[in-house]
Amino acid sequence: MSRSHIAVCGAGLAGIATAYYLAIKYRQDHIVLIDKLQPMSLTTSKSGENFRELWPQTCMTLLMRHSLDLMQALADENDNVFNMRNTGYDFVSQSSDRNILPSWQLADSGGPGAAVRLTDLEEIRAANPSLSGNIRQIVRVKHAGAIDVNALGYLLLTEAKRAGVEVRTAAVQYIKRTGPSGFCIDVESGTGTTQLNVDKLVIAAGPFVSHLAGMLGIELPVESIPQRKFVIPDPCGVIPRDMPFTIFADPQFLNWSDKEKRLISADPEFRWLLEEFPAGLHIKPESRQQIKLGWAYNRERETPKWAIPDDVDFPNVVMRGASRFIPALSQYIDKLPTPVVQFAGYYTRTRENWPIIGPLEGEGVYTVAALSGYGTMAACGAGELCADWIMGERLPSYARNFHPERYGDESIKAEIDSLESDGQL
Ligand SMILES: Cc1cc2nc3c(=O)[nH]c(=O)nc-3n(C[C@H](O)[C@H](O)[C@H](O)COP(=O)(O)OP(=O)(O)OC[C@H]3O[C@@H](n4cnc5c(N)ncnc54)[C@H](O)[C@@H]3O)c2cc1C
Incomplete structure (x- = not known):
């Protein structure tokens, strides 16, 4: 049995970015990033790799603007290895x-x-x-273009590993709560099943987010x-x-x-x-x-x-x-x-096409998911936001729009009910 403080389940771009910001921005150690497959090989590898700042709702525009700013800073610091280009x-x-x-x-x-x-x-x-x-x-x-998603993910992953993030190739089979804030995860790899005890858990499983949340009895409004x-x-x-x-x-x-x-x-x-x-x-x-x-x-x-x-x-x-x-x-x-x-x-999306980022029911479990057709451009902003939630840090104004339980907030629900466009391409 091994112990990590935080397990991020899913090494698509969203899970990788979350692990990156936990390790680099918040200097957390004992982070394990678990994926059944090679990192980025599921939905992330299918992306058209396009980005744009233009969205129908302010919360989405702000998330994308911040995410693109984070990407631009990474590009500037790293010789633009992921070829971020403003091609419109x-x-x-x-x-x-x-x-x-x-x-x-x-x-x-x-x-x-x-x-x-x-x-x-x-x-x-x-x-x-x-x-x-x-x-x-x-x-x-004007602020729109394309990147090389694999190169961006590789950069984030390399930096996260250098900062101590452990990457495990294993399938999450079962998650059990072991106390008010603690989880035991059964993971299956080529060498058999092992158990992992963690304090905090991030579900970043792309299309399988409902499956993993369901292991804790949590239902998510995604399709x-x-x-x-x-x-x-x-x-x-x-x-x-x-x-x-x-x-x-x-x-x-x-x-x-x-x-x-x-x-x-x-x-x-x-x-x-x-x-x-x-x-x-x-x-x-x-x-x-x-x-x-x-x-x-x-x-x-x-x-x-x-x-x-x-x-x-x-x-x-x-x-x-x-x-x-x-x-x-x-x-x-x-x-x-x-x-x-x-x-x-x-x-994988919600009805209004906004992501789900933040704490789920009960202590210590978070998600970054439902990134629909925009997860490449949103991943840095979404991963950082999930890390902000985990660390209890100051949140941006749009965090409430993406909270998993936002539908209970009458003003957000009214905004969602009146949307004319979900911005999907
Ligand atoms: C055709 C297409 C075109 C797109 N074009 C664009 C675009 O131009 N621009 C843009 O911004 N976005 C685009 N997207 C969207 C973007 O690709 C996704 O939003 C993004 O890749 C989602 O990343 P993710 O990390 O949430 O999910 P994923 O990449 O699916 O990662 C989830 C990971 O969780 C792992 N996992 C799941 N269950 C388990 C388990 N039980 N145990 C262990 N691991 C598990 C999976 O193996 C996977 O690696 C496009 C998507 C598609 C399908």
């Missing part, structure tokens, strides 16, 4: 309505999170000649929905190499011929292809003349599995949707350049 986000729309991103904080105090609206059609064509002539506006987010992206070569050079991360801000019906529509409507399994798809299809250039596309149109939650099979229809559905705003992509529909590399992971 362009939301494009066929509408000239000011309200294409309802309630998003476009004019957020003129700060770095502010976005600019381009409505001059000549300027729009010049900004991106591959866009459809139907695009009538671009909302350009997991598989989402995907894929990378293909762009042999015809459709996407300019300097194009920002570009998001179609309009919902759409996919373009089908009348014959295709008849065939699809005759087959109940495929009828969903005729329904309206949500806004948010995104595309960006990748290295080596490749492009990466994603579209979180799936709304079907499921009980998380450790591996998600490829969806053979997904790349062609996305390509068809993308040709709506980048017409030259239509040459790739049903003729995708190969290899097609697909990545699938869960958006």
Whole structure:
């Protein structure tokens, strides 16, 4: 039997960042970071690696702004080893309505999170000649871009280990409370099951957060929905190499011929292809003349599995949707350049799409979870916030919005009930 003061269960980017801030900011020793898999190999490795400061609600904007500041400081101190680059986000729309991103904080105090609206059609064509002539506006987010998530995680992990964090490859099988503030964790590794006694526990298990919390009888209001992206070569050079991360801000019906529509409507399994798809299809250039596309149109939650099979229809559905705003992509529909590399992971999220960070029921147990489709950009801010809670330190204003028991607070509940947009991409 061994003793650690704090166990962080889950070495995705959120768990790693939490261990990092406990060890580096708060100089805690006796921290063990446990994962059944190699660190970062579950959801974290599926990330599109994009970041933006623009969000619909102030609490989310503030969390992201702080998280990006932490990342920028790490980049500056470490020769930018994780290649943080401000390549921008362009939301494009066929509408000239000011309200294409309802309630998003476009004019957020003129700060770095502010976005600019381009409505001059000549300027729009010049900004991106591959866009459809139907695009009538671009909302350009200034503080937005991409990183190398694996390199960021590796940096945090290396520094955390140097500061004494122990990393264990083992599956958490069972957690039992041993007193008012103490836990016994059964962990299973290749060499058998061992027990670990700790004073404090952080559940950072990504899609399996409910499973681990359930071991302590705690229910969390999260659901997991598989989402995907894929990378293909762009042999015809459709996407300019300097194009920002570009998001179609309009919902759409996919373009089908009348014959295709008849065939699809005759087959109940495929009828969903005729329904309206949500806004948010995104595309960006990748290295080596490749492009990466994603579209979180799936709304079907499921009980998380450790591996998600490829969806053979997904790349062609996305390509068809993308040709709506980048017409030259239509040459790739049903003729995708190969290899097609697909990545699938869960958006584990709350109904309002805010994370859950802070203390759970009872003493000594915390979580940093439900990071949905934004955990790469939020991880530093979220991990630091979880460490602040554990250490009983001063909390930022937005901490209450992300508290696991926020739904009991009438004013927060009213805010959640009135949300127009959950900011998901
Ligand atoms: C397709 C896709 C695209 C995305 N794109 C972006 C993006 O562009 N920008 C962005 O900011 N975010 C993006 N995200 C979101 C981001 O990837 C996630 O929010 C983030 O990776 C979540 O990190 P995590 O540490 O909470 O979870 P995970 O990375 O899933 O880590 C949880 C860890 O817990 C471990 N674990 C679970 N159960 C146990 C157990 N019983 N015992 C031991 N270990 C256990 C797992 O093995 C895993 O390593 C995307 C996600 C997906 C799916």
